[in-house]
Amino acid sequence: MVDDSNDIETVAITRIAPGHIESFHRALDLVARERKYLSFLEAPPLDQTRRFVLDRIAAGDPGFVAVVRGEVVGWCDISRLER
Structure with a gap:
């Protein structure tokens, strides 16, 4: 049996949403x-x-x-500077 749990297909990249906050906090x-x-x-x-x-x-x-099995495992955010 092959363990494909690290297969890139299991990673979902999506816009951050309020439902990700607690998991994002843990990853952070x-x-x-x-x-x-x-x-x-x-x-x-x-x-x-x-x-x-x-x-x-x-x-x-x-x-x-980046979400794997419902948990945030990575992120990218860009905050604009107000002028």
Whole structure:
């Protein structure tokens, strides 16, 4: 039997939505605790993360998540600077 759980076809790339916030927060915290890729050492509080995501959605800023089995495993977001 072949384990295809890491097959790229099992990864869904989709726009971030309110339903992704808690899973996104968990992924953000895991990456932050690696102390390698982000400038902070742990995720902000969930309420702050929720506000960030909802504000970005409301502003129409691009944000995408990679989802495997219902869990966010990666993301990309672009926040526009207000002028």
